[in-house]
Amino acid sequence: MSPFEDGVARWRRVADEIRSAIGEGAIVDVLPSEVDLAERYGVNRHTVRRAIASLAAEGLLRAERGRGTFVSAAPKRAVYPIGPRTRFSESMLKQSLEPSGRLIRSERVVADTVLAGLLELRPGAPLHRLDSLSVVSGMPMSRSVSHFSAERFPGIIDAYAETGSITAALAREGVTDYRRRETRLTAERVTTKDADLLSCAPDAIVLISTAVDVDLEDRPIQSIRTKFLADRMELVLGPPDQSASGL
CATH class of the missing domain: 1.10.10.10 (Winged helix-like DNA-binding domain superfamily/Winged helix DNA-binding domain)
Known part of the structure; x- marks a missing residue:
């Protein structure tokens, strides 16, 4: 059979x-x-x-x-509002959850045509690629791949490694506030590599958020692609003043 x-x-x-x-x-x-x-x-x-x-x-x-x-008792999903202003860490803390970020790997790359367009840079511009894992109260929730201009944010990798927070790392690099320009959502089955990182079933579903964050002058600062485990995280589309950005 x-x-x-x-x-x-x-x-x-x-x-x-x-x-x-x-x-x-x-x-x-x-x-x-x-x-x-x-x-x-x-x-x-x-x-x-x-x-x-x-x-x-x-x-x-x-x-x-x-x-x-x-x-087992079904675990309660963490709620993550999607939109321009609210931060991941703040959203988790409001739910009495403990967020943290872990650096998986980093490397210096060059912008291809897609990334150059998203970050409004020239093709071939140097970028920092940051692969990270978001953990909430000890449970892996999502993994992200972020790209930043290496010329504008030379110390972003070290800052993130020390703080575990994109918001805190950007603040060290001179960006004290930012917003999300856009977010696109899709879904797919988890890959074998991501299943290991997220400690989930090999057939789990991940919600994929592809987004661009900009500073208050509307200059792109980050392109980020995040995979959220659907059975651990609930994404909520809220009004403009109750939305979400990166960890």
Whole structure:
């Protein structure tokens, strides 16, 4: 029997079925045995085991040695308002959550045609690329790739590494206030690399925000592409004075 149905792995279908059963209240507190689940969904125990591992990685299930597998309380999503002014860190703190940023890697690159257009620079202009991970109360929430003019912001990488905040790093570089010019949203399944960084299931959905931030003179300061885990972060489109920018 093929491990795929209509191009979708059987274990993923089983994971979706279990997730739905939990959401509908058909499975409460304790997960049925692997044998019972294999019979229910018409698959082997290996397939069930992989589906359970995926749901455990999401935080939906937890295994207790000698007792079985239990349904965890659904984690509350953090709320992130999208718009021109509000900052990520401020939004999290208002929810009594503890935000922090971690530098994954950085490098000096040159602007291609797309980045040059977004940042209003000449093609080939030197840029700082900053890859970062946003963590809230110990839980990875998103990963971002930001680009800054290396000529205008020569110390942005060191400033971010020390502060864990784009806002604080920009302040050190002379930009004390800024706003978001635009945000575009899409969604896709997480990549294997990002699943490792975000500590999530290999089939998790990420919401992708592509944006440009500008200073108060409307000069672009940052191009940023962020992948938010859909099951951990709720993006809210709010009125102009209640919106969001970078960490």
